[in-house]
Amino acid sequence: xxxxxEVSDLRKTYGGVPAVDGISFxxxxxxxxxxxxxxxxxxxxxxxxxLGLRSADSGRLQLLxxxxxxxxxxxxxxLGVQLQTTGLxxxxxxxxxxxxxSGLFPRALPAAQVLQAVGLDDKxxxxxxxxxxxxxxxxxxxxxxxxxxxxxxxxxxTTGLDPQARRGLWEVIGDVRxxxxxxxxxxxxxxxxxxxxxxxxVIDHGRIIEMDSPEALIRKHFREQAIEFVARGSGPRPNxxxxxxxxxxxxxxxxxALFSTxxxxxxxxxxxxxxxxxLAFDDITIRKATLEDVFLKLTGRRIRS
Amino acid sequence: xxxxxxxxxxxxxxxxxxxxxxxxxxxxxxGFAVFFGLVFSGSSAFVLRIGVVNEDTxxxxxxxxxxxxxxxxDLQVDGRQALEASLRQGDVxxxxxxxxxxxxxxxxxxxxxxxxxxxxANSTSAxxxxxxxxxxxxxxxxxxxxxxxLLEMRPTSLQVEHARAIDFYLPGMLGVALLxxxxxxxxxxxxxxxxxxxxxxxxxxAITRVTILTAEVAWRVTVxxxxxxxxxxxxxxxxxxxxxxxLPFAASVLxxxxxxxxxGYALAGIGRxxxxxxxxxxxxxxxxxxxxxxxxxxxxxxxxFRPVVAAMPLTYLSDMLRQTMVGAPAMHPMGLDFAILGxxxxxxxxxxxxxxxxx
Numbered sequence: 001x002x003x004x005x006e007v008s009d010l011r012k013t014y015g016g017v018p019a020v021d022g023i024s025f026x027x028x029x030x031x032x033x034x035x036x037x038x039x040x041x042x043x044x045x046x047x048x049x050x051l052g053l054r055s056a057d058s059g060r061l062q063l064l065x066x067x068x069x070x071x072x073x074x075x076x077x078x079l080g081v082q083l084q085t086t087g088l089x090x091x092x093x094x095x096x097x098x099x100x101x102s103g104l105f106p107r108a109l110p111a112a113q114v115l116q117a118v119g120l121d122d123k124x125x126x127x128x129x130x131x132x133x134x135x136x137x138x139x140x141x142x143x144x145x146x147x148x149x150x151x152x153x154x155x156x157x158t159t160g161l162d163p164q165a166r167r168g169l170w171e172v173i174g175d176v177r178x179x180x181x182x183x184x185x186x187x188x189x190x191x192x193x194x195x196x197x198x199x200x201x202v203i204d205h206g207r208i209i210e211m212d213s214p215e216a217l218i219r220k221h222f223r224e225q226a227i228e229f230v231a232r233g234s235g236p237r238p239n240x241x242x243x244x245x246x247x248x249x250x251x252x253x254x255x256x257a258l259f260s261t262x263x264x265x266x267x268x269x270x271x272x273x274x275x276x277x278x279l280a281f282d283d284i285t286i287r288k289a290t291l292e293d294v295f296l297k298l299t300g301r302r303i304r305s
Numbered sequence: 306x307x308x309x310x311x312x313x314x315x316x317x318x319x320x321x322x323x324x325x326x327x328x329x330x331x332x333x334x335x336g337f338a339v340f341f342g343l344v345f346s347g348s349s350a351f352v353l354r355i356g357v358v359n360e361d362t363x364x365x366x367x368x369x370x371x372x373x374x375x376x377x378x379d380l381q382v383d384g385r386q387a388l389e390a391s392l393r394q395g396d397v398x399x400x401x402x403x404x405x406x407x408x409x410x411x412x413x414x415x416x417x418x419x420x421x422x423x424x425x426a427n428s429t430s431a432x433x434x435x436x437x438x439x440x441x442x443x444x445x446x447x448x449x450x451x452x453x454x455l456l457e458m459r460p461t462s463l464q465v466e467h468a469r470a471i472d473f474y475l476p477g478m479l480g481v482a483l484l485x486x487x488x489x490x491x492x493x494x495x496x497x498x499x500x501x502x503x504x505x506x507x508x509x510x511a512i513t514r515v516t517i518l519t520a521e522v523a524w525r526v527t528v529x530x531x532x533x534x535x536x537x538x539x540x541x542x543x544x545x546x547x548x549x550x551x552l553p554f555a556a557s558v559l560x561x562x563x564x565x566x567x568x569g570y571a572l573a574g575i576g577r578x579x580x581x582x583x584x585x586x587x588x589x590x591x592x593x594x595x596x597x598x599x600x601x602x603x604x605x606x607x608x609x610f611r612p613v614v615a616a617m618p619l620t621y622l623s624d625m626l627r628q629t630m631v632g633a634p635a636m637h638p639m640g641l642d643f644a645i646l647g648x649x650x651x652x653x654x655x656x657x658x659x660x661x662x663x664x
Contacts, residue, residue: 051509052508053664070509073513074511076509076510076511079509081506081510083502083505083506083509085502086506087498087502087504087505087506088506089315089319089503090319090501091319091322091323092318096315096318099311100311100312100314100315102311103308103311103312104311104510104511104512105510105511106511147511
């Protein structure tokens with residue numbers, strides 16, 4: 001079965017600075033593939049090169065088996081696209097927007113079905129300029145689905161949304177996945193990537209530094225669990241690396257995360273330090289490692305820093 | 306076709322629901338025309354009066370005066386002092402002075418300088434008066450060039466029996482309306498759509514760029530025709546201004562629309578930001594409006610401005626619209642107007658295509 005997307009050694013520079021520096025990946029049909037990285041990592045440039053909105057300096061691209069990719073209107077008719085900045089005619093109503101975009105494809109789903117899919121059916125008569133940020137994003141996703149596309153590009157679809165609106169959009173994307181469509185999703189939300197993606201490519205400074213399923217990536221980098229706490233006081237810290245079971249100590253979320261292969265032994269060591277007055281803390285949590293931990297380990301910084 | 310229709314309808318909705326664009330492009334120009342027409346017309350029974358001072362010592366001056374048609378205006382033949390006084394009082398609107406050596410110069414095959422006096426304070430009637438004098442003289446010239454009897458003239462209906470301010474301003478402001486369609490109705494929304502990444506979004510659908518531009522231009526041509534229709538309706542029902550010659554009128558409106566819509570696209574291509582584009586637009590808009598004869602008669606502008614007047618496309622469009630709507634005396638032959646507008650269209654279109662950016 002041909003891949004939905006094939007990218008090989010893609011390069012793009014702006015003023016001599018590489019934005020995309022030799023990226024290669026494949027997205028299988030029916031797969032939700034995530035490009036995960038901080039702002040400026042090269043995710044959007046990659047998407048724009050794939051969509052023909054920017055010309056790559058070099059590299060090979062293939063969409064739905066076509067070498068011409070998005071240059072070919074026949075291929076574009078099988079794509080659904082939500083760009084990071086949504087360009088919408090502000091005076092049109094939601095229903096009119098869907099009708100407009102339906103007219104730009106050879107075949108389209110009924111407007112009511114599309115609006116229902118994104119939960120905007122009750123806003124069909126509302127003017128676009130009167131929608132909230134979350135509703136506009138949902139409309140942008142709706143417009144990416146009007147032609148019942150085989151391959152959907154979603155460029156940071158939930159950026160700037162409140163948690164509730166974000167989860168609402170996750171459901172929409174989940175439905176697309178259920179219907180067996182291929183999706184290329186860019187995000188800097190780790191939780192989003194973990195929830196939605198079959199595979200992710202962790203991208204930083206224009207390069208893919210890891211690529212696998214979220215679970216495999218976590219498993220590869222962390223066999224351990226994380227013990228997180230925020231220490232009280234500003235005195236000298238005891239040597240936490242020497243505690244039993246600890247493999248790594250990372251500063252995270254203003255606190256400390258100990259990655260341990262033997263949580264009971266590490267906890268015993270911590271409480272021993274507390275009882276000897278060498279350490280004090282209010283809260284302590286034990287959790288599994290996440291993609292955020294993977295990114296921190298790979299790059300030395302948090303994704304949104 | 307489905308895509309062009311969808312985009313055309315979307316553009317129409319976007320345009321018709323934007324109150325500022327509606328106001329500037331559709332309502333303000335006709336409002337100005339009506340305002341100027343009412344403010345500057347003393348009464349609707351205005352009759353144009355032309356004075357002639359015949360100082361010619363030979364027979365040619367008298368023959369010219371005798372051959373002038375009388376149907377379209379009042380003709381007063383009198384001495385220089387009397388007519389100058391009448392001009393100052395506004396009793397006559399332009400005075401033509403036939404020089405003392407007119408017959409002598411004609412006999413020697415020399416051109417005759419005919420002095421024309423007018424009162425710039427009375428802009429509308431002076432403009433129409435000067436136009437009429439020009440027509441009378443060119444008629445006389447034609448006669449001189451071709452006829453065996455040098456000063457025999459054909460009587461010509463000049464259709465200015467009821468020369469009113471509204472007859473001057475309505476066609477002039479229609480020209481300005483088409484100019485504003487370019488600056489406010491094309492350059493501004495095109496920039497806004499580019500800045501809002503709307504063209505960019507359309508590019509990742511199944512349509513081609515040609516489809517987007519076809520729908521864009523088709524809608525703006527529709528707006529040009531809408532503007533003309535509004536002017537005709539207001540003119541006809543409000544002031545009994547009709548159209549003297551339908552086919553050339555329609556051709557003038559279409560040509561004017563295409564020229565100024567191309568100007569709008571060229572401006573949108575040249576400007577780097579919406580503010581920059583509007584600054585350039587205003588830089589062109591104001592002088593074009595004031596110096597093209599649309600609002601102030603071009604005959605009344607100082608000679609210094611003549612090259613500017615002659616260079617501007619609105620000059621020729623206003624001339625065509627006045628000729629075809631109210632049968633006003635021609636500043637230029639219609640063919641020349643059309644040819645110059647055609648040249649502008651080609652030039653502006655070339656700039657628009659050359660400088661076009663999708664984002």
